[in-house]
Amino acid sequence: MLRTPLRRAIAATAAATALALTLAACSGAAEAGESGGGVDAASATDVTAFGSFEALETAAKAEGALNVIALPRDWANYGEILDLFAERYPEIAINEQSPDVSSAEEIQAAKTNEGLDTAPDVFDIGLTVALQNTAQFAPYQVQTWADIPDALKEPTGLFVGDYGGYMSIGYDSSKFPAPTSLEDLLTPAYKGAVAINGDPTQAGAAFAAVGLATVQSGGTLDDFQPGIDFFGKLQKAGNLLKVDVTTATVASGETPVVFDWDYLNATHQADNPAWKVVVLDGTGYAGYYNQAINKSAPHPAAARLWQEFLYSDEVQNLWLKGGARPARMAAMTEAGTIDANLAAALPEAPAETVVPTEKQSAAAGTLLGEKWATAVQ
Structure with missing residues (x-):
C-alpha cells in the first residue's frame, strides 16, 4: 500500500526499495520462536497451540513488543486501533515502523531485517503483493475464522482480508x-x-x-x-x-x-x-486489505495476538468507524454485534x-x- 503521510493510496505488487530500518542484534524470540511455557509460538496455527486465549496473551506479554509497519494512523482508523491495543496490553510496546511505505516495501523490510528484532511481525498488504509473497507468511486462523467469507481468506490463513471499500x-x-x-x-x-x-x-x-x-x-x-x-x-x-x-x-x-x-x-x-x-x-x-504474519516474526506470539485483536467484534467496528467495511460485517450483522448506526452511515x-x-x-x-x-x- 503506498501509505502517504495522511489519507493515502494503497499497496500491491512488484519491486521495492530496501527500507532504512535501524539494524539491531538478533533477539532470542526470533531465534527460538518460543514463548512462555515452552510453546513454539512461531509454529502456532491457531490459539489452541497455546492452550487458551489467555495463555496466548501471557506469551505475548512475555515477548514485550510488537513491530508493525505501513500503518498510518489516519488510515481506516488505525490510530484508534493501535491506541486501544496499547491500552489493553501496556506490557507490549508497539513499534510503529515506516507508516507510509508500500506493501512491496513491507515485504522488503522483512527480508532485509530477517533474524533481527527490528523485522516487522505483521503485515497489512494488498492482494497482489500477498499473492506474490506467500512464502513470507506464517499460516494462522483467528478464533473468528468462520465469520470471514471464504473469498477473503487464503484457506490455511497465510493472508486474510480484513477491511475494504x-x-x-x-x-x-x-x-x-x-x-x-x-x-x-x-x-x-x-x-x-x-x-x-x-x-x-x-x-x-x-x-x-x-x-x-x-x-x-x-x-x-x-x-x-x-x-x-x-x-x-x-x-x-x-x-x-x-x-x-x-x-x-x-x-x-x-x-x-x-x-x-x-x-x-x-x-x-x-x-x-x-x-x-x-x-x-x-x-x-x-477491494480488501489483508493481514498476514511474518514467518520470521521476532515476536511471534504478539503477532498472533494482534491478529486475534483485529478480527474481534470491537476492532471490526472500529474499521467501520473509519468508514471501511470490515471482513466480518455480514456475520456480525446477523449476530447483532455490528454497530448499526455506523453501518447505516456508509455510502450506498x-x-x-x-x-x-x-x-x-x-x-x-x-x-x-x-x-x-x-x-x-
Whole structure:
C-alpha cells in the first residue's frame, strides 16, 4: 500500500526499495520462536497451540513488543486501533515502523531485517503483493475464522482480508464539477488535475484505480488493458498528475482530483471543506486489505495476538468507524454485534460490484508490470 503521510493510496505488487530500518542484534524470540511455557509460538496455527486465549496473551506479554509497519494512523482508523491495543496490553510496546511505505516495501523490510528484532511481525498488504509473497507468511486462523467469507481468506490463513471499500473519486468541488464518468476526466476542465496515489505495480489503491477504469470502460477483471488504455489517454490529454497524495497536497490544492478508496477519500474533507467524494454509477470496484504474519516474526506470539485483536467484534467496528467495511460485517450483522448506526452511515454500495479473484489479481499485476510504464510515460 503506498501509505502517504495522511489519507493515502494503497499497496500491491512488484519491486521495492530496501527500507532504512535501524539494524539491531538478533533477539532470542526470533531465534527460538518460543514463548512462555515452552510453546513454539512461531509454529502456532491457531490459539489452541497455546492452550487458551489467555495463555496466548501471557506469551505475548512475555515477548514485550510488537513491530508493525505501513500503518498510518489516519488510515481506516488505525490510530484508534493501535491506541486501544496499547491500552489493553501496556506490557507490549508497539513499534510503529515506516507508516507510509508500500506493501512491496513491507515485504522488503522483512527480508532485509530477517533474524533481527527490528523485522516487522505483521503485515497489512494488498492482494497482489500477498499473492506474490506467500512464502513470507506464517499460516494462522483467528478464533473468528468462520465469520470471514471464504473469498477473503487464503484457506490455511497465510493472508486474510480484513477491511475494504469501493474505489472512488475525490475532488475539490470549489474548482471542479462533479465527475459522472471516466470520460469527464479526459476533458480540458481537469487539465493537470487527476492523481492516483503511486505506481499501480506497487500501490494497491493505484492498482484498484486501473481496475475501476477497466470495468467502467466496458472491460472485465480478466484483462486490465482497458484500464491501462484509459490512463494512457489521461496522460496524453495532459490530465494525469504524477504526485503522491497527502494531507498537504489536498489541503494546498496540488492534488485536486484523486482516485482512492471511498473511506480514505472521505477523510480529506478534514483537509479541504470543499472536498467531495463520488462512487461512479455502473460497475463498482471493491477491494480488501489483508493481514498476514511474518514467518520470521521476532515476536511471534504478539503477532498472533494482534491478529486475534483485529478480527474481534470491537476492532471490526472500529474499521467501520473509519468508514471501511470490515471482513466480518455480514456475520456480525446477523449476530447483532455490528454497530448499526455506523453501518447505516456508509455510502450506498453500487448496484453491481466486482472484486478481483486471486487469479485475476495475479494476471493484472503481471500485465501492469509489462505495460504501465510505457502507457503513461
